[in-house]
Amino acid sequence: MGVLNDLKNRGVQDILIIAKDNLSGFSEAIAAVFPQTEIQLCVIHQIRNSLKYVSYKDSKALVTDLKTIYKALTLEEAELNFEKFKEKWGSKYPLVIKSWERNWLELTAYFRYPEEIRRLIYTTNIVEGYHRQLRKICKTKTAYPTDDALRKIIYLATQEISKKWTMPIRDWGRCMSQLVIYFGDRLSSKLQ
Template sequence: MTGALSTATIDALLADAKATGTPVDGANGLLNQMTKAVLDRTLQVEMSDHLGYEHGAPEGRGSGNSRNGLTRKTVSTLSGPVQIEVPRDRNGTFEPTIVPKRARRLGNIDDMILSLYSRGMTTRDIEAHLLEIYGVNASRELISNITDVVVDEIKLWQSRPLDEVYPILYIDGIRVRIKDNGVVTTKVAYLAIGVDVDGRKHSLGCWIQDTEGAKFWAKVLTDLRNRGVRDILIACCDGLTGLPDAIRSIFPDTVVQTCVVHVIRNAMRFVSYKDRKPLAASMREIYTAPTLEAAELARDAFAKTHGKQYPGAVDVWNNAWNDFTPFLDYPAELRKIVYTTNQIESINFQLRKITKNRGHFPDKDAAMKLIYLGLRNISTQRGGASGTGTWGWKIALNTLTQLFPGRLTF
């Protein structure tokens, strides 16, 4: 294979290691020794390039600069700690590239820390993992400093320009525990996912707030508008306090659609376990009704059959009705896309997995850092928060073009 060590070379290295009793991995293993040899040799090559002549070459005489010994230092690598010898020059102008001055870790260690952190491992767990597996001493303060490199990235992400039109916007939240003035309280991180005209889902932003309300939602929607969003056709959300009014205020032509899954869940809170199956069947008649009239008949039948025993479940449907019914005017191919926030609940599920290990966060910035890294990881590994396609989108797009003439831009 091009660029790989030959089989003979590898066999010779392994045979030599076996003869001398050298393990393959570990702090004093073959891989560690090879890493040291490669780094030391590369540093010498960089010095030769810097000076313009090889070690001991006669053209170096009178050149104005020369080698001036070595400095030993230990750097952390995925093979374990490696003590390297960094050459010096008399003028002090040599700036090594492979191991920069003051660097104590190779870049892949930082990348690993970010990867482990984004998957929900605590700083304590990462510290123990690096020490146990790689022999790397990484304090919790160091790990925190490494993950802080994304702070500026978060600011850019939260302020980046957005598309002019999103046919569909989903808004949902996850609960996180954050210390505020010495007291750990529960806050909600709200996530907005926009589906663009190509059917690709994008995470537009995340906002952490103590409680939802009209003022908070007005700020969120104004932020989206200031970043370039001119129009939203359908906003799918879970009846969050003040959100429907804020949407209609900032984007007056937007249709607000309540998430059916959340209506069902809220209704089920009032239902005993043994009765959940028949009530679920009755509710299904409501949200799968072919027309608004049929849905109203199914709702009335649900209230007549179960209202005496479970009036709370009936009230949930009545209270959500006005924001629940818009999708009944749409054909089936569009209903499945807009009637539930399941499109982003898979993302929220991944975020809940990585936040639950924390217990609580020291502040909002720490919570936002982990959520952003989680979103970035989902985007990279699964496409979940940036660029995932929407199933059946072409048919839905044609329907949207007919239902909202002149409002889609391509």
């Protein structure tokens, strides 16, 4: 909640979609600070969490079956595939099933959007890649004389990392057009 309020205090007026990991209480905090925000739980995090309860010998087959759910073309197809998944794995891994059922609404939020936009929002891998690069830079030194020294290192590292962010997002023009349609005045007023 503190981070979200800090963003709001710094001028962020609205967030259209948030892709998040399964940090407890985060959805409630988002709803409190930015009530119109769509929340998408990171599918990759959900799969990783599911695999904690799965034996190694079953993990490959289970992940293959999960792909039929999150790569489905429609929400209805995903629901049908989830029912098949439950029939096959439910008795062996009930905790996995419960976790997917508990998080279903946030796991399937991206089905409201076309394929181009789905790829942008159903995972937090881009953010994780950035964090991985920061960890690589910070791990060589375990202690910093001040918090400000650490901030400076992170700032300089971000400057270097961002130089590599040159690839445009695939079909961005089409994505923007569709986002304007989905979010109407919330987005189009910002683009003028």
